[in-house]
Amino acid sequence: MLRTERHARILEHVSAKGSVDVNELARLLAVSGATVRRDLQYLSDRKLLQRTHGGAVIGGISIEVPIQRRMERRRPEKQAIARAAAELVPPGAVVGLTGGTTTTEVARLLVGRGPVTIVTNAVNIAAEVVLHKGVTLVVIGGDARSESYELVGPIAEKTLADYHTDITFLGVDGISATHGCTTHDQLEAATDRAFVRSSGGIVVVADQSKIGKVTFAKICPLRDIQHLITDAGAPGDQLAAIADAGVTVTAV
Incomplete structure (x- = not known):
C-alpha cells in the first residue's frame, strides 16, 4: 500500500x-x-x-482529506462509477465537472467518447483533458483551493451564470436523504450551486464512503439532483431513503 x-x-x-x-x-x-x-x-x-x-x-x-491523498482510495469503485456515468453522455454534449477524485475518473473516460465540451473548475481535470483531440475545454476561473484543486468563489460563480451545460457530474463529500449534498468548504459549496443552476441535469458521483454522510457546507437539497451513481458497497438503507426522495439511484 x-x-x-x-x-x-x-x-x-x-x-x-x-x-x-x-x-x-x-x-x-x-x-x-x-x-x-x-x-x-x-x-x-x-x-x-x-x-x-x-x-x-x-x-x-x-x-477534508486533501485530494492527492484520496486519489488511490477505492479507485476500482470510482472507475466503475465513472464508466456508468460516461454512458449517460452523448457525443457533442456540454458536460460540467466539479472537482473530486470520482469526477476525475469520469473526465478520463469522456476524452475517448467523441466530441465533447467540458466545463470545469478543477485544474487537475483541465490538465487531464486539455491535450485530447475532440475535447473543447472551458476552465472556470476563481480562487484556487489546494485541498481540492478547484477554482472557487465569486469569479467562478459569475462565469458559470453565463453558461449552460447539458449534464453536470457533481462531486460531493456527503449525500443523505435529510441534508442533501454537502461539502467541507463554503466557497466550494457556493460554486457547486452555480454548477447546479447552470445545468440541465445533475448526476452525483460518489463512492460508498460519502453515502449517508453530512459535512459542513450544504450544496443543494436532493430535489435539485436527478441521479446518484455509487458503488455496490454503499449502505442499502441510505440508498433507499435517497431513492424515496425522488432521486434515481444506480449502484454499480
Missing part, C-alpha cells in the same frame, strides 16, 4: 471513529506499529489530526 493511500485511510478512519490507537491502525493497514507511528506523526505535523499517547484523535470533526 502506498504511503499516500495509508494516510488517506488513517484520516478517514479517525474522522469516522473520533479516536484510534496504533494497534488498531496497524491491523487495519497490515503494517507495523512503527510505520503507523511515523504516519501519525507526519499527519500531526501537518495539523490533520492530533496525536495522543498510543494513537490519535480528530475531536469528532469531519475533516
Whole structure:
C-alpha cells in the first residue's frame, strides 16, 4: 500500500471513529506499529489530526482529506462509477465537472467518447483533458483551493451564470436523504450551486464512503439532483431513503 493511500485511510478512519490507537491502525493497514507511528506523526505535523499517547484523535470533526491523498482510495469503485456515468453522455454534449477524485475518473473516460465540451473548475481535470483531440475545454476561473484543486468563489460563480451545460457530474463529500449534498468548504459549496443552476441535469458521483454522510457546507437539497451513481458497497438503507426522495439511484 502506498504511503499516500495509508494516510488517506488513517484520516478517514479517525474522522469516522473520533479516536484510534496504533494497534488498531496497524491491523487495519497490515503494517507495523512503527510505520503507523511515523504516519501519525507526519499527519500531526501537518495539523490533520492530533496525536495522543498510543494513537490519535480528530475531536469528532469531519475533516477534508486533501485530494492527492484520496486519489488511490477505492479507485476500482470510482472507475466503475465513472464508466456508468460516461454512458449517460452523448457525443457533442456540454458536460460540467466539479472537482473530486470520482469526477476525475469520469473526465478520463469522456476524452475517448467523441466530441465533447467540458466545463470545469478543477485544474487537475483541465490538465487531464486539455491535450485530447475532440475535447473543447472551458476552465472556470476563481480562487484556487489546494485541498481540492478547484477554482472557487465569486469569479467562478459569475462565469458559470453565463453558461449552460447539458449534464453536470457533481462531486460531493456527503449525500443523505435529510441534508442533501454537502461539502467541507463554503466557497466550494457556493460554486457547486452555480454548477447546479447552470445545468440541465445533475448526476452525483460518489463512492460508498460519502453515502449517508453530512459535512459542513450544504450544496443543494436532493430535489435539485436527478441521479446518484455509487458503488455496490454503499449502505442499502441510505440508498433507499435517497431513492424515496425522488432521486434515481444506480449502484454499480
